[in-house]
Amino acid sequence: MTPVSSHSPYGQSSLRTVQVLGGGNAGSSAHVRSLASGLVARGVRVTVCAPFGAERLYDFTGAGAAHVHVARSSDPGSVAALRAACADADLVHAHGLHASFRSVLALSGRRTPLVVTWHDRARAEGARAHLVQLLERKVVRTASVVLGSTSALVDRARHTGARDARLAAVALPGPRRGAGPEDADRLEPKTRAELGATGRPLLIAVGALERHRGHEVLLDASRAWRTLDPQPLVVVAGEGALRPVLQRRIEDEHLPVRLIGRRDDVSDLLAAADIALLPSSWESRSVLAQEALHARVPLVAARAAGIPELVGDAAELVPYGDADALAGAVVRLLGDPDRRELLRRRGVRQIASWPTEDETVAQILSVYDELTQPRPMI
Template sequence: MHLSSTAPHPRVLHLTQPVDGGVARVVTDLVQAQLSDGLDVTVACPDSALTTNLRGLGARVRHWHATRSPGTSLVREVRHLARVIDEVRPDLVHAHSAKAGLAGRLAVRGRIPTVFQPHAWSFEAVGGGTATLALMWERWGARWASRVLCVSEAERATGMGARITGRWTVVPNGIDPERFRPAAADAVRAGLAPLAGIHPAAPLAVCVGRLCRQKGQDVLLRAWETVERQVPDARLVLVGDGPDHDRLRESAPRSVVFAGAVADASPWYQAADLVVLPSRWEGMALAPLEAMACGRPVVVTDVDGARESLPPSCSTPCLVPPEDPAALAGAVTALLADPLLRESLGEQGRRHVLSTHDVRYTAEAVSDVYRDLLGPWTATTPSAQHGQPLDTGCGAEANRTTQRVEPTEYRESIHS
């Protein structure tokens, strides 16, 4: 199934579970770029809104019935995936996140060039004996990955520190600065129904993410008690849904609004004075990048990818330790009370995202990984489609700073 170097249209099979949140966004962006470049793209995933979006882009979608977590259904899921792979006959398999990485590598077992993209390590998400098993698997499964694709240097370092060996490439996450761009907060707030009844001038913090332990909204709610005392008219909006919704809502004060899941988070970033993401672990979260692209300052926890996603000068006011409500409250309160600092941080963040986290250059870097594994192919559209600076609305200076993201490779022997 290896691609001839003269074949113009590589067949790529993306495997993904989960089908929501940042992983779904990354898959969607990659598929869109790869279709534009002439690749023959299929995605195997559970039926969801993601499948509708992918079909709308022109991708083939194969139903793969898989739960989010490993369990007794794993053997059936691997067999189903093996049948899909036999039918699609891909030249390359790109498996996203822990579940698809587990099932995909078991189904392929090195017979086809395989890219595994963790999107944060599985052993960080669990504890006790489950974490031990997850780590053992990641060490063993690395032999069946032609490349381990990390979204941050910190994610790679975490994997190497856990003694996972393999051939590594680091390609930072990217976002679309044309979709996520600045807008006047007052006008945007007026169009968001969940903000009805809130004073238009009320200081507004927004957290966008799945309501789950990973994203740390419970820590934010504990911190918010202190923020309320310091900034009594402040409001917090939690955008997203997930397994912790009911528990979080029970403990939330009246100043917290639950907006639910949304198809497009950009209006919420634009409406915010400040965007907060208090994650317990990440690879490199998309929400802070999206917020900065909208010109909004962020407060994030110092987990994998966070420092790399921020402008170097923003670490002190924007970065706090994970699981530290007091530090989180202090950072949020300080920024809500300082509009000039917020404006400065928002401008710095926007410039930083334009220069280092443009999704088009991320897609190019992933294509470079594919070419290294498969050999060259000819794109059906000019490379300039992905290589020209964006019209960002920030002027010529911002366009001149836009740079291509180059993948960083690390090679280690894979022990058999």
């Protein structure tokens, strides 16, 4: 296969790329959707290999890409399906550890360049942690280029053995069309009423109900908010294995917290919120943090992993696992409208420092061109 330019000069066929997703978390799936749209607009042919569920949620075909169903599994059937989808690709770009390892298997014996993006760090405990380390090492040593969404992920890739690791910040897709200030003003009272937060502060947290997300610390902090008048309501959007444990605590301790399960209207929830909460022990380029700043909602977050790099001084940062610090930061913000307004202004400035979708696509395309353009004979 002869690599050709994505610019398609003099009738040459365009660059053919395959984007590979695993289950796809919100950040990586939204990024692939944005990337597919931008690449197609620049004449690149894009195929997205992802489960049917990801296509239903993110509509890759609506962005102009082809979609091929590949289950989130590394069994022989999934690897064979991916190998077939990559047969005519000039370059394969995998997102996340599982998708990357599946791509390594599918491309075995071929010289197709493989680009890998680490959006977040894979988490595991016990024996599985060793397996994850082995998978990471295999992936980064096979990939032509590893892109990390934060400096910490780039450092980790280099330490694991990547021959070429680079920082490639992932842009948050822009606001939905038609969602203007008038819509927000109209939806906010309705959303607050549905959540039971009329006449009281509304605090929003979003994330899977897993231990590293810090929801147990959030429940600890919420005890301090029971004495406030009016009492804030904490709403947690997300689902996971910890739900029974968290729900039992909420009921037994009479905590002002509601678990509302998975939601596809997070932007509406944030528009109605007084404060956004991010108590996680590990976040790389957090979608919630970006959405909160875009929505001009003050953010209180754990000072962990990529969060300080992402938000700068545009959020209240507290030590991870310190429920008293989290509770105190929220109380101070609720009582200090000037501080909340300062964070909003800093948020606008911080957003301006983030890459745009166009800049993100241009950077990715430059990597593609570097890997696929013929090198001159010396």
